[in-house]
Amino acid sequence: MDMYRSLEHWRELPAKHQPAWPDPDEVRRAAVYLRSMPPLVFAGEADTLKAEIAKAGRGEAFILQGGDCAETFADSVSANRIRAKIQTILQMAIVLTYGAALPIVKIGRMAGQYAKPRSNPMETRDGVELPAYMGDAVNGHDFTPEDRIPDPQRMIDAYHRSATTLNLIRAFTGGGFADMSEVHAWNKGFTENPAYKKYETIAADIDWALRFMKAAGIDSPAVRTVDMYSSHEALLLEYENAMTRIDQRTSEPYNTSAHFLWIGERTREWDGAHVDLLSRVRNPIGVKLGPTSTVDDALRLMDKLNPDGEEGRLTFITRLGASQIRDLLPSLVEGVTKDGRPVTWVTDPMHGNTITATNGYKTRRMEDVVDEVQGFFEVHNALGTVPGGVHIELTGDSVTEVLGGSEELSEEILSQRYETLVDPRLNHGQSLELAFLVSQMLRARTSGQPCE
Template sequence: MSVEPDPAVVEGLDAWRSLPAGQQPQWPDQDALAAVTARLEKLPPLVFAGESDALRAQLAAAGRGEAFLLQGGDCAETFAESTADNIRNKIKTILQMAVVLTYGASLPVVKMGRMAGQYAKPRSSDSETRDGVTLPAFRGDIINGYDFTTEARTPDPQRLLEAYHTSASTLNLIRAFTTGGFASLLRVHEWNRGFTTNPAYKRYDEIAAEIDRAIRFMAACGADFDALRTVDFYSSHEGLLLDYERPLTRIDSRTGLPYDCSAHFLWIGERTRELGGAHVDYFSRVHNPIGIKLGPTSSGDDAIALMDRLNPTGEEGRITFVTRMGAGKVRDLLPALVEKVTADGRPVTWVCDPMHGNGITSATGYKTRRFSDVMDEVAGFFEVHRSLGTVPGGLHIELTGDDVTEVLGGSEEIDDEGLARRYETLVDPRLNHQQSLELAFQVVELLRRA
């Protein structure tokens, strides 16, 4: 039996339109935008409310220390790179990391991709100037093109429809890969055995051998490996472009409550979490689990105020705080933040984003990060929570399943000159496949020291 939505609830979904909305494009043709958003409103949802509810329960478990979140994927997805091979390789990488973390943490791992919607990116400036020519900044494929031409850089509402259809095809492949045997525990374990045959990763042989013994023990005990052929895999992206998120909002027929059906999990970025802003208002009105990025300028009072707006009743699994402090600051700044939120008493899930606070420019001019800094922030995150008796609930990683060279270091020892070999990102640098797996094995080592 369907529940009729409260008209006031539906009307409130558009309250954000009268509020300051940062990081939004200047659409040149409002009529074209209206036609596109009207079309999006009538298209089927990309995900279902019940799936988001299931994820919220799993995030609540991660907040209690009964599960661990692994969220990974591209800094910014592109339409051209949303191919079957690229999607498969990202899923493969996340699944490989999840098996290692499941063993190391002795906890179920919640698997979530920055996939099927991560097409918009915040920028530090609305425009870009080259050789005396100023054009709008590239804000991601959902808004404009990367080429530095007037035609490419002009925001085009038709890209919202392309984002929807690309997301739909991506989700279709994700579901096929994660339910059709590709995600089988035995298959993923074999991939990881191949990883540790590389001499660069011999230090992880012991952990890999332990996992191998555990798999063989399960087999000897008659474990039902057919039941381990499928996994739950959730989609997420930054809820940045409100002209996309609002048209994809649907009323759940079971409850009469609104959900943003563009993804299971949306997060509010560091640049758009103003209490009186449009993003906080909009996401306070939908019932998805919500992430909030907190950087080094975030205070405990900021976090409490955001909880008051987004989760006043303290529903478990509703709020995930994703901290991005930087390796040099996490041990100094995170404790006060965690202590203030913990004292409040309402539950949250704490997740570490070790990528965004550690950006540098290489000697050769590339925007990059050091693998050692990424790992140091992860280590600091675990140390802070261990010292306070709170729960480190997960990791939020920018990664790709390909062998790009965008992050310095790791056992492959990518150096300044090596960045030029395969530097492919259009926005921020990502861990490649090998670096991502190395991170997972190093996190196991951290867990063992806990």
């Protein structure tokens, strides 16, 4: 009973970026329903991922975390769109595997990324003020009173749609879709695009390595199937609390809504509700650290989320911006390293590089995304610490949301396929280009040679 009471302690603490639910009784009914439903993931799977993240923290693996800024209910019923995202992540992973000569830990921002914090809880258009869109798990995107009122039933819809997406992920990654030779065949198609011709040599090297493996009779299950884990920002406290269960093996609480949960830059107060709730579950946990983060912030978060220094438990995901990472990251890494408790470092090169184009579109520049990743590697290489992974907002579709890249997307092109409801994502080609560039950074780190 004491454990269950402790899981409710967050209710006594400040809780930022929560919806203004109009009817508390409806919220309670939704939570009761969610508690009656089967878990979306299992405790043993979360433990396995924790061990993989620990390897990344030691430099024995590399994390690739990617997916939508915010999933939508409309896309959740499209097997083709889900498959395209999985395909993109798998393609990136095989390129990174070749560059790093390490296992790639594949984590999707999928099967639960249905809620987003907003800077302003209200939005005004033409003199009309309505609640801001907080993701499909909270309200609708259309600017109408009916759509914008937070609806607890949407948390239930998010659960069921997450279950459907997870079923597809498991089917695709375990049913031959992830066969390494098939994934590489997709990458060969990528390099046939004249814009990406410069990566043809690396693709040919990967092809040669795969043919060698086939000729040598190497045919392990790892070549034909992969593990892909789910993750999302643990923003909606009522939902995350309802999805927390006691594992029968260990009698410990686990959040069963995803394998990996992270706390956002806007909700990472060490004495706040989000940190308290996730401090009480045994999943691997991430925290976003933005430009205002201090060493003291990081150490307080470690005290709260991983006081005993369990490997793989805590990941710091830095989102500092290309122009600041080389100045701000060193002190954070040095302070945490001096503490001695293990942390896995991952870079999010998306959120610190958001700009507004002259035509009003929210966007990012590919060159800034790449530069922040490069700065992340430079800092860790200089300090002798481990760059453990990348966290990317991406889609498997040919959207036009991020400027630049080898296809040289311009502001005039943004409107052609600008489909995101919140933040701009790398499209399929830009995602693969980033993978090839990070692959070169990983290889340079391993060989000790400068990255070209």
